[in-house]
Amino acid sequence: MNMSGISKTRGITIGLFVYVILSPCYLVTVYSAEWPQFRGPGGVAVSEEAGLPVKWSATENVRWKADLPGRGVSSPVVAGGRVYITAASAYREGRLHVLCFDAATGEKKWERQLASTGSTMCHPKTSMAAPTPVADTKGVYALFATGDLVAFDREGDLRWYRALERDYPDITNQVGMAASPVLAGDVLLLPLENAGDSFALGVDAKTGRNRWKTPRARGVNWVTPTVARFQGKTSVLFQTAREITAYNPVNGEEQWTYKGENLGSIPSPAVLDDLVIVPGNPSVGLRVSDGGKPERVWKSRKLPASYASPVVYQGRIYALTGIGVACLDPATGEEIWRERLGSGFSASPIVAGGKLYVAKEDGVTCVVQLGDKPKILANNALKGPLLATPAVSNGSIYLRTENRLFCIGTKK
Amino acid sequence: MKLRRLSLVVLLLVPETSLAQTPKEELARLRAVPHEGKANEASARAWKDVVHRGPAILPALLEAMDSADAVSSNWLRTAGDAIVERALLEKKPLPADQLEHFVNGKKHNGAARRLAYEWLCRLDPKTPDRLLPGMLHDSSPELRRDAVAAVIRAAESQLAKGDQEAARVALRRALAGACDKDQVDLLVGQLEKLGEKIDVAAHFGFIRQWRLVAPFDNRKESGFKKVYPPETKVDVRAVYKGQDEKEARWVAVTTNDPYGLVNLNKELGKQKGVVAYAYTLVDSPSERTIQLRAGSPNGLKMFVNGKEVFYRDEYHHGASVDQYVATATLKAGRNEILLKVCQNEQTEEWAQDWKFQVRLCDTVGEAVPFSQPK
Numbered sequence: 001m002n003m004s005g006i007s008k009t010r011g012i013t014i015g016l017f018v019y020v021i022l023s024p025c026y027l028v029t030v031y032s033a034e035w036p037q038f039r040g041p042g043g044v045a046v047s048e049e050a051g052l053p054v055k056w057s058a059t060e061n062v063r064w065k066a067d068l069p070g071r072g073v074s075s076p077v078v079a080g081g082r083v084y085i086t087a088a089s090a091y092r093e094g095r096l097h098v099l100c101f102d103a104a105t106g107e108k109k110w111e112r113q114l115a116s117t118g119s120t121m122c123h124p125k126t127s128m129a130a131p132t133p134v135a136d137t138k139g140v141y142a143l144f145a146t147g148d149l150v151a152f153d154r155e156g157d158l159r160w161y162r163a164l165e166r167d168y169p170d171i172t173n174q175v176g177m178a179a180s181p182v183l184a185g186d187v188l189l190l191p192l193e194n195a196g197d198s199f200a201l202g203v204d205a206k207t208g209r210n211r212w213k214t215p216r217a218r219g220v221n222w223v224t225p226t227v228a229r230f231q232g233k234t235s236v237l238f239q240t241a242r243e244i245t246a247y248n249p250v251n252g253e254e255q256w257t258y259k260g261e262n263l264g265s266i267p268s269p270a271v272l273d274d275l276v277i278v279p280g281n282p283s284v285g286l287r288v289s290d291g292g293k294p295e296r297v298w299k300s301r302k303l304p305a306s307y308a309s310p311v312v313y314q315g316r317i318y319a320l321t322g323i324g325v326a327c328l329d330p331a332t333g334e335e336i337w338r339e340r341l342g343s344g345f346s347a348s349p350i351v352a353g354g355k356l357y358v359a360k361e362d363g364v365t366c367v368v369q370l371g372d373k374p375k376i377l378a379n380n381a382l383k384g385p386l387l388a389t390p391a392v393s394n395g396s397i398y399l400r401t402e403n404r405l406f407c408i409g410t411k412k
Numbered sequence: 413m414k415l416r417r418l419s420l421v422v423l424l425l426v427p428e429t430s431l432a433q434t435p436k437e438e439l440a441r442l443r444a445v446p447h448e449g450k451a452n453e454a455s456a457r458a459w460k461d462v463v464h465r466g467p468a469i470l471p472a473l474l475e476a477m478d479s480a481d482a483v484s485s486n487w488l489r490t491a492g493d494a495i496v497e498r499a500l501l502e503k504k505p506l507p508a509d510q511l512e513h514f515v516n517g518k519k520h521n522g523a524a525r526r527l528a529y530e531w532l533c534r535l536d537p538k539t540p541d542r543l544l545p546g547m548l549h550d551s552s553p554e555l556r557r558d559a560v561a562a563v564i565r566a567a568e569s570q571l572a573k574g575d576q577e578a579a580r581v582a583l584r585r586a587l588a589g590a591c592d593k594d595q596v597d598l599l600v601g602q603l604e605k606l607g608e609k610i611d612v613a614a615h616f617g618f619i620r621q622w623r624l625v626a627p628f629d630n631r632k633e634s635g636f637k638k639v640y641p642p643e644t645k646v647d648v649r650a651v652y653k654g655q656d657e658k659e660a661r662w663v664a665v666t667t668n669d670p671y672g673l674v675n676l677n678k679e680l681g682k683q684k685g686v687v688a689y690a691y692t693l694v695d696s697p698s699e700r701t702i703q704l705r706a707g708s709p710n711g712l713k714m715f716v717n718g719k720e721v722f723y724r725d726e727y728h729h730g731a732s733v734d735q736y737v738a739t740a741t742l743k744a745g746r747n748e749i750l751l752k753v754c755q756n757e758q759t760e761e762w763a764q765d766w767k768f769q770v771r772l773c774d775t776v777g778e779a780v781p782f783s784q785p786k
Contacts, residue, residue, distance in 0.1 A: 091557055091592050110497060112490045115523055117482045121735050148486070156497070158459045158490050160452035163483040167448050174729035195726040208449040220729065 122176025617779025618672025
């Protein structure tokens with residue numbers, strides 16, 4: 001469906017209808033105009049939108065662009081015709097920004113700033129604006145690596161605000177927190193896994209107060225949780241290098257856990273029906289049975305865990321290797337094909353309109369036609385660095401370079 | 413009858429809570445935000461009420477930031493930003509004179525003054541030219557930083573014109589106000605090119621003389637919470653039974669590193685799974701509240717006059733100048749500073765550093781006066 005010809009309100013309504021009604025489990029392929037969180041609806045990194053551009057440059061197929069007031073590696077999110085994005089500025093990134101743009105025109109609707117209340121120490125590659133915000137029809141929820149957590153409504157009114165490092169003084173890590181919050185219904189799920197105090201937090205999206213708080217293993221970790229549904233039960237999957245555990249997102253009760261070795265501490269797991277693809281070295285495929293216990297069905301070194309999360313599309317796994325993309329069989333973890341794309345992947349790949357979009361750190365986004373054999377369609381250069389995962393909504397691709405936001409699309 | 417209807421409409425337009433609250437009371441509600449978001453709904457209502465007041469409340473809002481903690485300040489900051497953004501959009505005037513008066517009121521909170529300054533900059537792009545020249549020693553780190561940057565730009569312009577003497581004077585003036593490492597590094601580099609010699613460690617207030625003792629056991633990172641004898645009482649002549657019954661004696665070291673870095677691997681020999689203590693005396697000319705700013709990739713505790721003022725049980729996640737900030741009080745006269753620097757047993761190449769640096773400064777980052785007994 002090409003949403004470009006539909007009025008904004010109607011487009012939003014249809015998008016929400018499909019997301020909320022047809023996909024009540026918050027996951028699997030969602031035919032939505034929205035891209036409300038890290039890796040889109042349900043965190044599956046798949047959009048069925050057609051008519052997206054294949055080629056672009058700094059001047060070609062740019063619907064609009066906006067300078068951002070600071071650095072960041074967080075992705076833009078899109079909900080209700082608004083694009084929300086975060087940035088960090090000032091000496092040692094002591095200033096935190098949440099910005100809202102009109103998704104169609106790029107008009108800046110509002111900007112709010114916070115002074116960081118937590119440590120701003122981090123690895124130079126990341127930023128205090130590393131976690132991707134999450135949005136819904138009410139507005140946006142933004143977490144910063146400083147532990148500042150804030151909710152604004154669509155018009156920029158402050159709904160609630162918390163300084164998590166004040167609430168829990170030992171949560172920050174000196175490399176920089178980067179995992180993104182996700183929403184499961186009205187619970188905002190936060191992985192706060194650090195060298196000090198480590199826990200998962202379920203926060204009431206309406207009030208910002210804790211619904212639940214569950215201890216997690218101590219150790220720095222950057223995995224954004226994945227919300228999934230197994231045998232009718234909703235789970236949120238938290239992964240570290242040593243385990244992946246499913247919790248009930250409503251109350252934080254543990255449902256199952258799988259202990260592993262050398263699992264990824266950055267990429268998120270992917271889900272295909274009752275199969276959980278756990279990135280690691282090696283990666284593993286876990287079958288979640290009727291009893292809710294995970295059983296390992298394969299191990300694969302063809303799906304190495306680095307920064308990028310794997311994506312599942314039409315019964316195949318696509319994962320970035322050090323030098324390109326590999327297509328794997330989810331039943332076995334065996335490789336079907338691989339294609340060289342170069343190197344320098346921090347962003348996760350996404351699938352849109354049957355094509356794989358791979359953003360690289362140097363600013364180039366590779367577009368690959370998927371199928372039994374891959375075909376590289378384009379290498380589109382923008383001035384990098386480009387570390388943020390792209391977002392797709394309303395016929396546009398939203399790309400965030402270090403300090404600029406691009407809306408890529410054919411002219412309407 | 414018409415009048416009564418009109419009154420009802422007006423009443424409905426006014427937010428419910430503001431009927432009973434004065435602006436001062438609304439701001440007070442935002443100034444006392446409890447932990448864990450426990451009053452978020454009430455705070456959000458107060459936020460809306462404050463924003464509803466419009467630009468007239470801005471001076472009072474800034475004053476409320478004077479006594480607000482960092483969390484409450486962010487509630488107030490976002491309310492102020494929303495008011496200003498909407499006023500500019502609707503072409504409503506801002507109380508510019510009052511804002512400028514607030515910026516120039518040095519007794520006010522630095523973050524609040526900076527906020528007022530930024531609003532003024534949105535009204536008038538020439539605001540920096542007018543206000544920054546008097547801010548080279550400002551109590552707001554951000555205002556001071558911009559003031560230093562302005563002088564650096566002027567010095568660079570003088571250098572480009574070939575006027576080295578004027579540039580040297582300007583760079584010296586900028587250095588006197590500079591507290592941030594990037595600006596100090598730049599200024600020191602420029603001044604050294606002009607033949608000046610700068611004592612960087614003294615500029616920052618780094619402690620250079622220490623006594624060190626090790627090894628105490630930290631296998632399995634178990635030593636961080638253990639209280640070894642130096643934590644109870646320091647006796648620099650004492651000989652302790654350390655890890656595996658090894659003798660542990662205090663040794664004196666002086667670092668010549670410009671950033672006060674003490675490399676324990678060099679001074680004590682490379683060891684893993686151990687705790688070292690670093691002890692020093694500093695003489696302060698007066699009693700004052702100070703910041704201890706430390707950097708270390710190791711587990712770290714800091715004590716001032718026997719009181720623990722900082723802890724961080726984290727290993728090999730980077731280190732930098734001013735990485736950690738602790739607040740403490742120095743007595744007039746002699747003061748004891750003790751550090752506990754824990755090394756773990758990681759084997760990776762990038763996890764071998766065992767080091768620390770500490771400086772004594774005020775809240776802006778300017779070195780406080782102190783000396784170390786010989």
